[in-house]
Amino acid sequence: MxxxxxxxxxxxxxxxxxxxxxxxxxxxxxxxxxxRSGTTTTAQRRKLAIQLATVAISVLAYMMATKLLxxxxxxxxxxxxxxxxxxxxxxRVIEVLGVIKQFLHVDLISPAPLTSLxxxxxxxxxxxxxxxxxxxxxRFALVPAIxxxxxxxxxxxxxxxxxxxxxxxxxxxxxxxxxFAACIIPLIITSPIANRLVTASSAIILISxxxxxxxxxxxxxxMNKRDALFAASLVARIPLxxxxxxxxxxxxxxxxxxxxxxxxxxxxxYWPLWxxxxxxxxxxxxxxxxPDEQELTRSQEYCASPLAGSWPATNSSAELxxxxxxxxxxxx
Numbered sequence: 001m002x003x004x005x006x007x008x009x010x011x012x013x014x015x016x017x018x019x020x021x022x023x024x025x026x027x028x029x030x031x032x033x034x035x036r037s038g039t040t041t042t043a044q045r046r047k048l049a050i051q052l053a054t055v056a057i058s059v060l061a062y063m064m065a066t067k068l069l070x071x072x073x074x075x076x077x078x079x080x081x082x083x084x085x086x087x088x089x090x091x092r093v094i095e096v097l098g099v100i101k102q103f104l105h106v107d108l109i110s111p112a113p114l115t116s117l118x119x120x121x122x123x124x125x126x127x128x129x130x131x132x133x134x135x136x137x138x139r140f141a142l143v144p145a146i147x148x149x150x151x152x153x154x155x156x157x158x159x160x161x162x163x164x165x166x167x168x169x170x171x172x173x174x175x176x177x178x179x180f181a182a183c184i185i186p187l188i189i190t191s192p193i194a195n196r197l198v199t200a201s202s203a204i205i206l207i208s209x210x211x212x213x214x215x216x217x218x219x220x221x222x223m224n225k226r227d228a229l230f231a232a233s234l235v236a237r238i239p240l241x242x243x244x245x246x247x248x249x250x251x252x253x254x255x256x257x258x259x260x261x262x263x264x265x266x267x268x269x270y271w272p273l274w275x276x277x278x279x280x281x282x283x284x285x286x287x288x289x290x291p292d293e294q295e296l297t298r299s300q301e302y303c304a305s306p307l308a309g310s311w312p313a314t315n316s317s318a319e320l321x322x323x324x325x326x327x328x329x330x331x332x
Contacts, residue, residue, distance in 0.1 A: 018173035021153035026180045027052055029146050082162040096159045099166045115208040118201040122181040129188050227269050231283035238317055238325055240288050245323055247291040247299035248276040250330030270329060295324050303328035
């Protein structure tokens with residue numbers, strides 16, 4: 001019951017589903033095809049199998065309970081809680097393959113190719129060791145199959161949802177794969193040299209991830225400063241009095257960005273619709289108001305017309321009427 005509650009509490013966010021799926025598959029690998037040694041007795045394998053079954057049953061029970069509650073309360077599932085149709089499946093398969101391909105991009109994994117090679121080396125070494133020393137006669141088919149399923153699961157759990165959102169924070173579960181490799185090799189190969197190699201490789205990988213983490217944080221600070229400077233330049237061009245209705249159409253083009261699966265690693269406050277006027281208000285020190293639906297439509301029509309250009313062109317901002325100010329960062 002406790003495990004069911006934990007699963008129910010954590011599966012409310014899709015990124016945990018990725019962690020759960022990959023961890024389940026890696027544990028399946030240990031339970032079915034991992035080499036038998038003093039650390040993997042029959043009792044431990046039986047315990048692993050029971051844990052696998054318990055997690056799977058808990059997830060199914062949670063999904064059924066959620067569905068029954070939706071039906072009983074009349075709650076409509078929307079967005080990420082709904083599934084794609086069969087007609088949309090081919091397009092989604094192409095999108096998922098594109099995400100997996102992006103995993104190989106150096107900037108996504110680390111700032112140095114060496115780290116990518118070390119991660120690949122750990123994973124391949126673990127696969128070969130299990131293939132050579134594994135206990136199951138089916139390991140030559142199961143190891144590649146589980147490997148492919150594990151890679152797909154880092155994306156695939158969220159890929160069947162209506163809203164496909166493969167942002168970095170929903171894909172971090174892929175880090176479980178090299179972590180599993182670094183933990184399992186010393187258990188299978190009791191060689192001091194192998195242990196030292198794994199330790200050194202893990203240290204380099206860890207430091208590389210720390211480096212790119214600091215780079216992401218520094219880039220966000222730079223983006224925030226740029227947003228503040230934009231607010232100052234906007235007020236210098238068009239006086240904004242308190243209560244002015246301001247429509248910012250489109251978003252800024254970043255001079256520097258980190259490559260990720262989709263979009264930039266960091267985002268300007270002038271991209272999301274809900275944060276545009278809030279950011280301006282914070283930077284200038286008094287409130288400006290967002291446009292209503294009609295004002296937003298008129299502003300979009302203006303920015304799409306030949307009369308308007310993109311910021312910082314002189315015709316990229318204008319005061320339309322009734323105190324409505326429109327700024328065209330990019331064409332809608």
